[in-house]
Amino acid sequence: MTAVPELSPEHARQRTLHGALLIDVREPHERATGMAEGARGVAQGDLLSEASTQLPALDREILLICQSGKRSMDAAQALLDLGYTHIASVHGGTTAWRAAGLPLVQPLQSDDERDFNERYSRHLLLPQVGVAGQQALLGARVLLLGAGGLGSPAAFYLAAAGVGHLRIADDDVVERSNLQRQILHTDASIGEPKVHSARARLLALNPRLDVEAVQARVTSDNIDALLDRVDVVLDGSDNFPLRYLLNDACIQHAIPLVYGAVERFTGQVSVFDAGRHRGQAPCYRCLFPEPPPPEFAPNCAEAGVLGVLPGMVGLLQATEVLKLLLGIGEPLVGRLLTFDALGMRFREIRLGPDPACPLCAPGQAFPGYIDFAAFCAGP
Numbered sequence: 001m002t003a004v005p006e007l008s009p010e011h012a013r014q015r016t017l018h019g020a021l022l023i024d025v026r027e028p029h030e031r032a033t034g035m036a037e038g039a040r041g042v043a044q045g046d047l048l049s050e051a052s053t054q055l056p057a058l059d060r061e062i063l064l065i066c067q068s069g070k071r072s073m074d075a076a077q078a079l080l081d082l083g084y085t086h087i088a089s090v091h092g093g094t095t096a097w098r099a100a101g102l103p104l105v106q107p108l109q110s111d112d113e114r115d116f117n118e119r120y121s122r123h124l125l126l127p128q129v130g131v132a133g134q135q136a137l138l139g140a141r142v143l144l145l146g147a148g149g150l151g152s153p154a155a156f157y158l159a160a161a162g163v164g165h166l167r168i169a170d171d172d173v174v175e176r177s178n179l180q181r182q183i184l185h186t187d188a189s190i191g192e193p194k195v196h197s198a199r200a201r202l203l204a205l206n207p208r209l210d211v212e213a214v215q216a217r218v219t220s221d222n223i224d225a226l227l228d229r230v231d232v233v234l235d236g237s238d239n240f241p242l243r244y245l246l247n248d249a250c251i252q253h254a255i256p257l258v259y260g261a262v263e264r265f266t267g268q269v270s271v272f273d274a275g276r277h278r279g280q281a282p283c284y285r286c287l288f289p290e291p292p293p294p295e296f297a298p299n300c301a302e303a304g305v306l307g308v309l310p311g312m313v314g315l316l317q318a319t320e321v322l323k324l325l326l327g328i329g330e331p332l333v334g335r336l337l338t339f340d341a342l343g344m345r346f347r348e349i350r351l352g353p354d355p356a357c358p359l360c361a362p363g364q365a366f367p368g369y370i371d372f373a374a375f376c377a378g379p
Contacts, residue, residue, distance in 0.1 A: 004076040005088045009036075009097040012063050012090045020061040023047065023054075024094070025075050028107075029124045029131060032117040036065055036094060037103035044075050051082055058084050065090040065097065115208060120162055128328045138164040140325045141229055145218060145246060146170050146236030147194040149310030150260050152184040154234055154318040159202040161322055165210045166202065169226055170194045171217040181307040218242055220369035223249045232321050234258045236314070240291040241372035247284035251275040251359050252366050256324050256331075259284060260317045265306050265341045267313035270351070271320050271332040274360035279353055281333045286354040291376040309341050 007015065016022045016038045024035050025044040035041060044066070047054050055062060062084065064072035072089040079087050090097065098104060109117065116134070123129045123137075140163050144151045147170040158166060174182075174189040174197055182194075189197040195213035202211050216222060218237075223245060227233070233255055235246050243259070250257040254275035261268050274283035316337065323329040336349040355361055 002080050004073055004080065006069070006073070006091040007063065007088050008091055009100045009102055012036075012065070012088075012097075013102050015061065015063060015088075020063050021056070022063045022065060022090075025064055025066050025071055026094070027124070027131070029117040029121065030067060031107055032109060032114065033121075034094070034098070034104040034106060036090075036097045037105050039065060041107065044071055047075060048078050051079065051084075055079075055084065059086055061086045061088075063088050063090060066093045068095055069093040112208075119206070123161070129326060133326050133328075134162060137162045137322070137325055140231050141165040141167065142321060142325075143226055143230045143233045144168045144236055145233065145242065146238070147182070147184060147198040148172070148178065148236060148238065149181045149262065149305070150314040150317060151198070151234070151236030152182045153311045153314035154236065154321070155184060155198060155202055156205065157315060157318040158234075158321060159206045159209055159211070161318075162206065163209070163321070163325065165212065167212040167214060167226065167230065168195050168198050169214040169216060169218050170198075171215060181305065181310045183311065218245065220245060220372070223369070224253075227253045227255060230255055232256050232258060232324050234317055234321055235260060236317075240376040243284060244291070244372050244375065245369065247272060248359055248366075248369060251283055256333075257284070258317045258320045258324070260313045262305050262309045262313050263303055265309065266339065267309050267341070268336055268338045269313055269316045269320065269332060270336045271324070273331070273333050274353065274357075277333070278360055278364075279355070279362040281360075282351045282353040283357060283360040285359050286357050287336065287351055289354070289357075306341055309339075312339065312341070 022036060022039040024031055024039040024041045025047055027043050031041045042054050064076050066072040069089060069092050076087045076089045120134045123134050124131060142158060142163050144155055147168050155166060172194050174185045174192050174194055176190055178185060184198045184201050193215045195215050199211045199213040227249055233250055235257060237243055246257055251274055256271055256273040259270045259272055272283045273281045320331055323331050334351050336351055338347045
């Protein structure tokens, strides 16, 4: 195997001035940060799959450059194997070219292209995301139930990550007692509907998103409309009737539900996806067939909560949403992750589907929405 010669950036610059063809093999979003003057941009994959159309004669002098020099070396070796005889790689890549003070140019981009490449640059570097994954996020629709303790951090990070359509439903207004943990809102937002406060803050962070504010109490009458065209639901509620309603509706619509709950110093997170995987994944009713008596299930207003705890749980929920939208990693399906902030300990509990579940058992017909308030009130 013929070794690939390497040229310093200065030497490569001189060769291009004397007619050598310099090709930047990085992806378009990487080239957006600046290209060596005189270089032509052709991504490595395109160059190797279309070498006969992208390159001139086999004996033409061709120099390849990337970010650090590794990809250009690999591409140069592949071209040598294809029969190209005058190939070299630029040592240190564009990073070394820039450090040497050699001229760089900015490729022409529209405002949308520039915003995409700059805003999501760290995502675009991840092979598990890349351009295709980021475009999938921009085309995704997520319903967040609640703009409070869990919905606040989750919404912030989903907006920052570029989830294109966020539908936020909440009927509450901002109170001063919320500000200790509901970081979407500010002191100036007190008295304002939470969904309006949330929309303003999220669009200030990422103005190219579509943030839909639904100021309404979520009930059996409007849940189907709220789930229309939604890819994932994030549960930021703080009461059992709404959790059971969400569970049943997500099974009916075959939408994954990312669950979270907090109390005092503990929190828990899971993903219920029984609507798409009946008999394989559990639902919320498999974990809690019946709600606990109200006196044994106080909410945060009654029991209190450490202010940072909803932030930690909400971020875990946002992480699960992104994994589901991108189809990467191992979502928390069939697993309940519990967190003890005082001991700083995580514990995982395996969950199996209940074969007798009245909602998600295979072949079980959807019974319709029940009176969830009465169901959770007990006998």
